[in-house]
Amino acid sequence: MNSTQKAKGAHPVKAGWIGQIADAVFTNLTRICAILVLLIILAMMVSLFIGAWPAFKKFGLSFLVSSEWNPVTEDFGAFVAIYGTLVTSVIAMLIGVPVSFGIAIFITELCPVWLKRPVSTAIELLAAIPSIIYGMWGLFVFAPFFADHIEPWISDNLGQIPLIGELFSGPPLGIGLLTAGIILGIMVIPFMASVFRDLFEVVPPVLKESAYGIGATTWEVIKKIVLPYTKIGVVGGTMLGLGRALGETMAVTFVIGNADRLETSLLMPGNTISSSLANQFTEAVGEMYTSSLIALGLILFFITFVVLSIAKFFLVRLTMREGTRT
Amino acid sequence: MRLKLFSIMCFLFLSLLTARPFIVQAEGVKAISGAGATFPYPVYAKWAAAYYKLTGIKMNYQSIGSGGGIKQIKAGTVDFGASDAPLKPSDLNNAGLMQFPMIMGGVVPVVNLRGIKPGQIRLSNELMADIYLGKVKKWNDKRIADENPGLGLPARNIIVVHRADGSGTTWIFTNYLSKVSKAWKEKVGCAKAVAWPAGIGGKGNEGVASYVRRLPGSIGYVEYAYALQNKLTYIKLKNRAGSFVAPESKTFQAAAANADWEHSEGFYVVLTDQPGKDSWPITGASFILMHKVQKKPGTARAVLKFFDWCYRNGKKMAEELGYVPMPGKVITLVEEAWKSQIKDSSGQPVWP
Numbered sequence: 001m002n003s004t005q006k007a008k009g010a011h012p013v014k015a016g017w018i019g020q021i022a023d024a025v026f027t028n029l030t031r032i033c034a035i036l037v038l039l040i041i042l043a044m045m046v047s048l049f050i051g052a053w054p055a056f057k058k059f060g061l062s063f064l065v066s067s068e069w070n071p072v073t074e075d076f077g078a079f080v081a082i083y084g085t086l087v088t089s090v091i092a093m094l095i096g097v098p099v100s101f102g103i104a105i106f107i108t109e110l111c112p113v114w115l116k117r118p119v120s121t122a123i124e125l126l127a128a129i130p131s132i133i134y135g136m137w138g139l140f141v142f143a144p145f146f147a148d149h150i151e152p153w154i155s156d157n158l159g160q161i162p163l164i165g166e167l168f169s170g171p172p173l174g175i176g177l178l179t180a181g182i183i184l185g186i187m188v189i190p191f192m193a194s195v196f197r198d199l200f201e202v203v204p205p206v207l208k209e210s211a212y213g214i215g216a217t218t219w220e221v222i223k224k225i226v227l228p229y230t231k232i233g234v235v236g237g238t239m240l241g242l243g244r245a246l247g248e249t250m251a252v253t254f255v256i257g258n259a260d261r262l263e264t265s266l267l268m269p270g271n272t273i274s275s276s277l278a279n280q281f282t283e284a285v286g287e288m289y290t291s292s293l294i295a296l297g298l299i300l301f302f303i304t305f306v307v308l309s310i311a312k313f314f315l316v317r318l319t320m321r322e323g324t325r326t
Numbered sequence: 327m328r329l330k331l332f333s334i335m336c337f338l339f340l341s342l343l344t345a346r347p348f349i350v351q352a353e354g355v356k357a358i359s360g361a362g363a364t365f366p367y368p369v370y371a372k373w374a375a376a377y378y379k380l381t382g383i384k385m386n387y388q389s390i391g392s393g394g395g396i397k398q399i400k401a402g403t404v405d406f407g408a409s410d411a412p413l414k415p416s417d418l419n420n421a422g423l424m425q426f427p428m429i430m431g432g433v434v435p436v437v438n439l440r441g442i443k444p445g446q447i448r449l450s451n452e453l454m455a456d457i458y459l460g461k462v463k464k465w466n467d468k469r470i471a472d473e474n475p476g477l478g479l480p481a482r483n484i485i486v487v488h489r490a491d492g493s494g495t496t497w498i499f500t501n502y503l504s505k506v507s508k509a510w511k512e513k514v515g516c517a518k519a520v521a522w523p524a525g526i527g528g529k530g531n532e533g534v535a536s537y538v539r540r541l542p543g544s545i546g547y548v549e550y551a552y553a554l555q556n557k558l559t560y561i562k563l564k565n566r567a568g569s570f571v572a573p574e575s576k577t578f579q580a581a582a583a584n585a586d587w588e589h590s591e592g593f594y595v596v597l598t599d600q601p602g603k604d605s606w607p608i609t610g611a612s613f614i615l616m617h618k619v620q621k622k623p624g625t626a627r628a629v630l631k632f633f634d635w636c637y638r639n640g641k642k643m644a645e646e647l648g649y650v651p652m653p654g655k656v657i658t659l660v661e662e663a664w665k666s667q668i669k670d671s672s673g674q675p676v677w678p
Contacts, residue, residue, distance in 0.1 A: 070521035071492070072514065144540060171483045173541060175526055258490030258527030269526040275490075279529055283393035283492020283518050 048301060051294035054287055063295060069260035071284075076292035078299055080262050084177060084270035085300070088252065089245040091181025091266075096188040096245075097238055103189070104196030105222055120197065126190035135254030138183040139175075143255055146182075147174025151267055170265040173257070178266040180256040184248055188241040195237035199230045232314045239311030246304050249274040273300040355628040361388040362395020362408030363494050364530065365549050366429050366612040370408075372643050373636045385632060392494040393518060399423065399615045405629050407615035410494020411501075411518065415592040422618050424667045426593055426660040427611040428633065430582050430650040432550045433498050434573040434608070436558035438538050439465065439480065443559065445572045448473050450564040451599075451607060455507030457484055457545060459514075460524030465543060473564075480543070486525025487537045487546030492518040495531065498610035499547050502598040506607070547608075550578070550648040567603040577606035578650045585611075587656045593663075609650075616668060623670035630664055630677045 055063060055076065066077025107119055151172035159169035170176075203226050211221045227234070257269020258279055273296045284290045360370075367389035374385035390398075392409040399407030400421050413425055435454065437447060449457075453469055456462045462469060465479045489496045497518045504511040514520050528534040531552040538546040538558060545561075550573055553560050562570040571577045584600040587593060597609040614633065620626035637660075641651040652660070664677040 068521070071519040072517045072521065139536065139540075147541075171485070173485060173526065175537070175541075253490070253529060258529070259525065260521060279491040279527070280519060283391040285393045285396070285492075285518065 045298075045301065048294055048298040052291060052298045055291040055295040058288065059292075063292075064299075067262040071280075071286075071289055074286065074288045076288065078273075078292075078296055080260050081271050081273045081276050081296055082299065082303075083262065084180075084256065085246055085272040085274070085303070087177055087266070087270070088181040088184055088256070088272060089242055091178065092184035092188055092245040093238065093242055095182060095185030096192055096241055099185075100189050100192035100196055100241070101234075103193040104200055105226075107193075107197050108200040109218060109222060109226070120194075123190045123193050123197075127194065131187065131248060132250040132254075134183055134187050135251035138179065138251060138255040142183065143174035143179055145174075146179055147172045155267065166264045167266050170263075170267040173267065173269070175255055175257045175269060176265075176267050177256065177263075177270045180252045180270075180272070181266075183251050183255055184245045187248065187251060188245050191244055192237055192241040195240060196234065199233040199237060200226055202233075203229050232317050236311045236314035239307055239314065243304050243307045243311065246307060247274055247300065249278050253278055273297070355383065355625050357384040357386060358406075358625060358629045358632060359386045359388075359404045360395075360406040360408060360614075360629075361390055361398045361404045362615075363392045363410045363612050364389045365410045365431065365494050365610075366408065366649070368551055369429055369640070369644050369647050369649050372647065373632075373640045376640075376643065377632055377635060380635075383628060383632065391492060392497070393492055396615065399617070402617070405616075405625055408612060409615060410610060410612050411497040412594045412596065412611070412613050413592070413615065415594055418592050423615050424592070424618050424663065425613045425615050426663060427587070427595070427652060427656065428614045428636070429644055429652065430578060430597065430609060430611045431648065432573050432578045432581075432606050432609050432650075433495055433502075433547050434550050434553045434558075434560045435545060435547045435563070436535070436538050436553050436560050437545045438540075438542055438559065439482075440542060442477070444557075445560060445562055446474075446477060447479075447559075448562040448564065448570050451502075451506035451566075454563065455503050455510045458486055458488070458503060458522075458524065459507075459509060460486065482543035485541050485544040486522075487534050487541070487544050488522050488525050488527055489519075489534060490527030490529050493530075494518060494610075494612070495547070495549055496520070498598060499608060501596060501610075502608045505599040554648050563607055565603070565605050565607045566599055566601050567605070569603045571604060571606055573606055575645060575648070575650060577604050578609050580604035581606050581609035582611070582650055582653075587659055593660075618667055618669065620668060620670050620676055623674075623676045626668060626670075626676045630668070634661065 059066065059076065063076065063078055064082070065079050066075075067079040068075045068077045069080060070076070103119075103123065107116060111119060151174065154168050155170060155172065158167075159165050161168075207225050207229065208221055211225050216224065252272050253275040256271060256275055258271055258275060259269040260271050260276070263270060277293055277297055281290075281293055284293055367387065370385075370387050370389075374387060378384050387408075388394075388404075392411060395404075395407040395409055396413070398404045400423075407423075408428070409425075413421075413423070418425060435449070439447065449470070450473055453462060453473065456469075463484055464481060465484055466481045471477075471479060497516065500510075500514065500516040500520055503514070504516040514523060526537065528537040528546070531548045534546040535548050535552050535556045535558060538544045538548075539556065548558070552558075553573070560573050562572050564570050580602050581597050581600040584602055584605065585595045585597055587595060593613070595611065597611055599607050600609065616626065616629070637652060637657045644651045661677070665675050668676045670676055
């Protein structure tokens with residue numbers, strides 16, 4: 001009894017200095033965690049750079065523009081992979097942005113209340129499907145369908161148009177840059193749609209209601225109120241989707257055809273940076289081969305870094321503006 | 327009370343941690359590990375499962391590809407490495423490694439042409455090279471028709487399928503093409519990954535197999551077991567002796583019989599384009615790599631015991647999967663090499 005009383009009496013004092021120490025320890029622990037992330041990113045950049053150095057030293061800037069990729073003669077260039085990465089991502093954006101936009105507008109503005117929840121949940125579930133599933137679906141279901149029914153039409157019709165015809169000619173393989181772009185587009189839709197939906201929901205109802213009040217149609221409300229209000233966020237969200245499309249590996253590897261040659265037609269096989277890495281890294285022998293692959297990785301790191309920085313920049317500006325308006 | 331419980335748990339945990347190695351040491355080597363070639367993976371896995379049942383020793387094999395296997399054995403993270411392409415004797419000496427052949431098999435060109443059954447279509451070696459060079463573009467090309475009189479060939483484009491990843495299978499295939507075609511040797515060459523002049527790339531044997539099954543008019547090359555399992559349409563090849571042969575155990579064995587294992591330093595033998603009228607031209611052996619000086623002789627002995635068991639008792643399992651087991655004469659040679667080349671740090675032979 002006596003001892004417990006003592007302990008009780010001592011307790012607040014003890015808790016005081018122990019608490020202070022614990023607090024300090026905790027603060028520093030969390031700080032270390034945060035710094036660790038920065039350090040890891042820095043370490044990644046440094047090690048990528050060191051690994052890529054032999055390739056950059058040997059090929060110089062021509063590494064970026066050379067379309068040669070020959071492991072036998074050890075002559076490497078990144079252009080085919082960079083081209084494939086950018087082209088598939090652009091196709092993905094051309095498909096993904098309008099569709100995600102439609103989904104987000106439907107959910108926030110037009111959807112009956114009872115349907116809102118199921119549709120939103122379904123989209124979030126789609127975003128959770130592992131990318132390899134998209135790849136397998138693309139290879140076994142989409143590519144055959146695309147080769148048998150869509151591509152012949154594309155090369156017969158679009159292929160005849162002067163100038164852009166070159167982009168749409170070639171035998172219907174079902175596998176190639178266009179297929180990869182479409183699969184990527186489908187993959188980024190759920191991701192961007194949920195970002196857009198969240199964005200559109202931050203538009204103050206007062207603004208929309210006022211617009212409806214003066215007789216605006218739904219389309220006018222979206223065009224004149226919702227879009228201008230969320231413009232910057234939409235750009236940011238698109239960039240986030242683009243970042244995902246740029247780095248996607250497995251799904252692309254399945255359907256792009258993995259050919260390290262430069263082809264003018266989108267129906268022909270190509271390669272992206274990430275699928276080159278996934279395919280070739282394990283068997284890469286010799287310093288120059290490995291180093292060139294690491295250099296590809298560094299280029300991808302750089303591209304995604306820039307894209308995500310732009311996205312962050314726009315999103316930060318949006319939140320700042322939100323603060324001033326409301 | 328809680329503190330007591332915690333300290334007991336801590337003690338238990340620690341004692342578990344420290345006790346484990348003792349148990350393992352007391353009972354001898356419980357697990358051996360290897361990494362490398364994907365080509366022999368099916369048969370290694372089958373052998374390992376059977377061996378585990380028999381002895382309780384587990385063999386962990388990571389089929390990460392020959393290049394990865396070579397890297398890992400050099401780094402010493404595995405007990406043995408596996409490679410489909412033999413290392414040159416000079417490379418072996420530089421790395422302090424020795425190699426021996428474990429299993430042989432064939433690489434098989436397969437096609438997807440409607441109405442054509444396995445073995446019906448015949449190609450010469452030069453045609454194979456020209457198809458992969460992108461020079462022959464249509465199935466009804468006159469040169470293909472000349473080899474196949476009476477066979478109705480469609481006017482389809484030939485879609486060339488190759489491996490997208492670096493691979494020992496590709497090494498064997500391009501080695502064959504380099505031997506039979508001067509143009510291929512000069513333009514492309516032989517390696518685990520090459521700059522393909524034409525076609526699309528699939529990842530792994532299964533990737534190539536699924537592309538070929540998918541695309542009408544395609545031609546690809548896979549390891550024999552995959553052609554067998556997927557019931558793909560294989561082709562007959564005209565070999566060096568000028569006769570057409572189908573890919574099967576008999577023709578792989580005929581090619582393998584030519585190999586002069588006895589007089590090849592470091593077992594450096596390539597089995598492509600062998601003479602003999604029954605020889606399948608794209609045959610290859612898969613190799614095991616081990617360090618010449620073993621820091622853990624106990625583990626090395628366990629590894630060699632496993633391979634010895636495979637040589638002697640694994641023949642039927644290998645044949646079931648479409649591989650060619652090593653002939654008895656070669657096994658004797660290999661085991662002699664174990665005796666003379668693999669030593670522990672004091673210079674004592676590890677085997678037997």
